[in-house]
Amino acid sequence: MEHTRVSFVLGHLEEQARVLLTQPATDSTLIVTDLSPFHPQSHLWPDQPGDSGTLLWEGGQARVSPCRMGAISPQGALFVDADIPVKRGEPGWAFVVVHPLAGHYPLTVGTPVTLRVDGEARRQLSLGHSGCHLAALALNRALAPYWKKEPAERDALGQADFDRLAITRSRVEPLGSFEQYRIGKSLRKKGVMGAELLAALPTIAEAINTQLATWLAAGGKIERSRDGEAIIDSRWWHCELEGRRITIPCGGTHADTLGELGRVEVTLAPCEEGFTLHTRVTP
Incomplete structure (x- = not known):
């Protein structure tokens, strides 16, 4: 087989x-x-x-x-x-x-x-998934002031990768996504100022949305690549952002340009041991 x-x-x-x-x-x-x-x-x-x-x-x-x-x-x-x-x-x-x-x-x-x-259902999930990646990168940037020390883990833009370290759940939705983050003992040991971060969620959400608007206004290509044709072969997401081509491992589907996303906005809410991030795409 x-x-x-x-x-x-x-x-x-x-x-x-x-x-x-x-x-x-x-x-x-x-x-x-x-x-x-x-x-x-x-x-x-x-x-x-x-x-x-x-x-x-x-x-x-x-x-x-x-x-x-x-x-x-x-x-x-x-x-x-x-x-x-x-x-x-x-x-x-x-x-x-x-x-x-x-x-x-x-x-x-x-x-x-x-x-x-079903092409329309695929399109809506693709926009949601591309918006999810952008929101994660913007979240990492907005959280830079809430690290007491820089962790070794970095994202595709070279930023402290809070998203990868703290995420416990991710769900791509039509025209959006939902993520849950946990700020536990190990993350605090790495330098996250959990109490200060959770107290500043409205300010952080505003910073994320400002960054997303800036990236979308600049535009840029989104591309996918693969190491082979088989379903188990690694797949990659590439995006033109801030004058360079960044790469993230990703097995999903995506938009072809940042312009297709229209507007991307997030809301943050506290939850047990952390917070949730809800991303909405309005093409």
Whole structure:
């Protein structure tokens, strides 16, 4: 069995493929193909929901629910999402995109199919994901005064990477995202002034929104790249920002330019042991 080759990194919304595996499930059919334009939700860091759309074959079609990650064992057993028992790249295992179809369909191995992504749903998630990255970079900058000492961890702009050190949850939404940050003992040891930071959330939000407006007004390209075609190959987000091209590891989908995002604004709110950040994109 082979890894699913994926083209969502290139922005593709439709592909011709062949069925590699069909597995019935409760009220649904799970389909694996050799090639897919669908972005699946990661089982390791499930921030961006999977693409939905349509699967078509000669004489029929079916709605594809949000796609998920899967792995096929050397014995041919399919495991989905949290049930995947091995790390990606495990010898003998094939990592695949799982396309859930509502209902039962007798599609056999080798059947030619057309995979068609819901383009508008993809666009809204892509804008939300690009806005999420920009908000994280702006958050890191706005929090510079709240470090007693500089940590070794730096972001793509060379700033103290609070986002990576403190984030506990991230969820990309249509035209936005939601993140949760924890300011615990280890982060305080690294130098974060937690009490001062939490007391200044309104000021920090204002600084983030000012920075986002500046970046968006300047414009710039957003690009994606990949180390290979397989779903397990590393993927990257690139953006022209402040006169240079920055790079962030990212497996999701994105806008093509900063201009597409229109306006990006955040709100911050305290929560247990930290705060939340909600990003909204208004194209």
